Structures are given as structure tokens and as C-alpha cells.
Amino acid sequence: MKRSTALPVAYTVLRVLIALNWAYLAVLIAILGGSLTNEQWTFRALGVPVSDQTGALVMGMRAIAALGILTVPLNLMMLKRLVAMVHTVRAGDPFVADNAYRMNTIAWVLLGLQIIGLIIWSIGKAVSTPAHPLHLDAGFSPAGWLAVVMTFVLARVFAKGTLMREDLEGTV
Amino acid sequence: MAIVVKLDELLHERRMTLTELADRIGITLANLSVLKTGKARAVRFSTLEAICRVLACQPGDLLEYAPEQRADERAHAA
Numbered sequence: 001m002k003r004s005t006a007l008p009v010a011y012t013v014l015r016v017l018i019a020l021n022w023a024y025l026a027v028l029i030a031i032l033g034g035s036l037t038n039e040q041w042t043f044r045a046l047g048v049p050v051s052d053q054t055g056a057l058v059m060g061m062r063a064i065a066a067l068g069i070l071t072v073p074l075n076l077m078m079l080k081r082l083v084a085m086v087h088t089v090r091a092g093d094p095f096v097a098d099n100a101y102r103m104n105t106i107a108w109v110l111l112g113l114q115i116i117g118l119i120i121w122s123i124g125k126a127v128s129t130p131a132h133p134l135h136l137d138a139g140f141s142p143a144g145w146l147a148v149v150m151t152f153v154l155a156r157v158f159a160k161g162t163l164m165r166e167d168l169e170g171t172v
Numbered sequence: 173m174a175i176v177v178k179l180d181e182l183l184h185e186r187r188m189t190l191t192e193l194a195d196r197i198g199i200t201l202a203n204l205s206v207l208k209t210g211k212a213r214a215v216r217f218s219t220l221e222a223i224c225r226v227l228a229c230q231p232g233d234l235l236e237y238a239p240e241q242r243a244d245e246r247a248h249a250a
Contacts (some may be wrong), residue, residue: 105201156232166213167213168215169213170206170211170212170213170214170215171212171213171215171216172199172203172204172206172214172215172216172219
């Protein structure tokens, strides 16, 4: 079989994403920490002057940052499992029970991320005002929900494939 | 598994070794050992045919259904 370049590329991309995920955590901690220790300066830097009118917006942004922090371990769970799956493909043995479990976990993580995205969108919608609109790249994503369904289906495909391979290996 | 493979008994009756049978039917010794020790999950008809041809026996001489064996295994597992 021709050696594919997709796997080394996927491996590198996943490693970069893991590093970016840690950077994302550092930024969120800095924002959340700054919003608690130096509220005026942090929110001015974010373009939201702290006043009686922006109290709800400030609290909403803190909640969104906290939810953002919650997504970091979820992202890490998903990315680490994908790295492990790439390793099994590289080793030439991807149809193993571990990969079926990994795929299933990834599906649940994706579902969790979609739900957190909806919560973030709801908070943004609730605290956004005409004077201080909050534009968030979150909310209902048909592609995201399709990915959840597809990953659950693929997890089942992996589980069945693993059983079929075990049967084949035990066939004399 | 409630299916018992009686390859050992047949080989003993025919005064044939597992290696010799493996050579004659063109199956690796490792695979034939899996069958002999009852660790196989499935047997191809082509394998069954080859064994029956070389050992001059019927599939029923090679395989036996023993439900009590399955019960024993379950008891061990529990």
C-alpha cells in the first residue's frame, strides 16, 4: 500500500492543537483572573467599561470564560484519544477495542462541547445589549451536531469491525 | 464453548502427528494447534473438508456438541 502523508500531517496538526489548547487555557485563566483582581483594567481592555449598566454583561463574560475553561479538558480528552488512534493506524492495527472506546468517548465529548456552546450562546444573548453587543462564535451548529451523530455511528462501526476482526483471527 | 474438537483423539487413532496433518492439508501448525486446543472461534468448510479427507472421517467425528462443557466454563468464569 502506498504510504499516506495524511497520518504524519494529522499527527502534527493534533500536536499543534494540543499546544493551542493549553495556550487557550492560559488566555482564559488570564482573562478570568484579571476580571477578578483588576476588573476595571481587564474589561476596558476587552472594550467593556465597567459601570452599573454593564454589570450583567461583566458577569456574563466571566461565566463564558469559566465555561471556556471547562472546554479545555474536554478538548484535551478528544485530542489525546485522536493521537492514540493515529498511533494505532501507523502501527497497522486500528481495529482494536480500545479505538472503539476512544471513538465513543470522543462522541460524548463532542456532545458536551455542543451543549456548552449552546449555553455560551444563551448567556451571550441574555447579557448582550444594543449599547454593548456581545458577538460570540457559538450557538447551534448543524455541522457540529452532525459530527456528534457521525462519531457515535463511527464508534459503533469500530466496535463491530473489532468483533469481526477477532472472529476472523479465530477462524481456522 | 460447547463445541468440543476431537482432533487429538482422531490423530491418535490414525497414528498421525499434528505437524504431519498440517503439512498434508496445507494449514500452518499454529492454526491447527488453535483448532486442536479448542481456541478457534470458527472453522472454514475448506479446512473441515481437508481434515476429513486426510483423516478419512466425517465432520461429526471431529466435532461434538457438549453443553455441560459450556456450563463448566461458566462456573469457572463465575
